[in-house]
Amino acid sequence: MVTPPIVLASNYLIASLPLKEREQLLAHCDAIELNFSKLLYQAGDCMAHVYFPLDGFISLVTAIDDNAKLEVGMVGNEGMLGITTLLDVDIAPFNALIQGGGSALRISTLTFRRILEHSPALQRVLKRYLYVCMKQLAQTAACTRFHLVEERLARWLLMTRDRAHSDHFHVTHVFLAYMLGVRRVGITKAAKMLQQKKLISYQRGDITVLDSIALEAIACRCYRVDKNIYASIMAEPTFRTPLPRICI
Template sequence: MLHHVYFLAGGVASMVAESKQGIAVEVGMVGREGLVGASALLGKEAIPLRAMMQVPGNGWRIPVDVLREEFRRRSAFQELALRYIQVLLTQSAQNTLCNRLHTVDQRLSRWLLMIRDRVDSDQLYITHEFVADLLGVRRAGVTVALGRFRDAGMIHHTRGYVTLLDMEALEKTTCECYSVISESFQRLFE
């Protein structure tokens, strides 16, 4: 049972679904634009997801009961929270589609761009294994894709760090999933 909802002021959390065998895949990503645990507003049962910080940050923790009470008041918070949950559903559906249909290069470039959008930095601290786990691919696939990105001048990477150099090339490499997800987040605040 979820006891708190987290509003991030910085950093990025991955929402991860995990099988009984311990195989995990990222189904969503939350930065300062949203909240971790949004599903708690919809009912007593929490969605079986695990949140893990992929980029360290800080934020605020609010008891679920307090937030549910505010949600029930049909306030501006409720309207914004429902719009945000709709965006999360779009992100989850698009990630599922992406994981099924697109290449490792496309998925990796989408993921890198989505992280960048949430941290406003071109330098990311990530490991190949961590990214592979989140994308549901083999570590070797991520290593090969990052090598192609480096050779094309899109990134520079050293052990544990990736610096994004050419956003335009990364955007050309990614699939339509990046724009679908990005546009849904942009509409959130219209």
């Protein structure tokens, strides 16, 4: 008989739970692969599962009309997909598109609700995370309205790097324009500016962040605001210990 592979769970929300409640949750999770560009669900779908990314990440996309769409959030191993289940709502508010391939833990919504009902620690963690999501959504709305494409592109690249856990990732001009809600020519101009400043390298969809410090200086302040919101709200004592890696 083949021994199942060991999966290292490095999702921040799960890892922050007390051992007993963490193990209870992990016992009902399946380890899955997140395949790049796959749509996990569309806005309005009933969410059969919730997801805790480990090293992949997911874009939250809202439709403006039949053609225009805009990314309003991103979920990596700092969070979870399906946070509205905390509100007893299992209808997806956004399209959930896999932006970075990798792995995740998945649990049925029904099972997750049962565990949540009997886990005060999980409720406390997710209430804090829900607040963070609300603040970040508001920040993204303001950013989209008031900040320049170059600033927003720099912010997006930093957010992607953080969740990819790598300075190198793949994305096309077309996809970037789709995510940021601008014309392709605007992305081309902004990316060229960042290349000329030697902040990134870009060739045929392969992007490498060359100078993250200088890139953050170019980015709008929304990048740092988002990180500060997460750090301040999630910084209760249980979150201050090093992130454990849990074998399931």
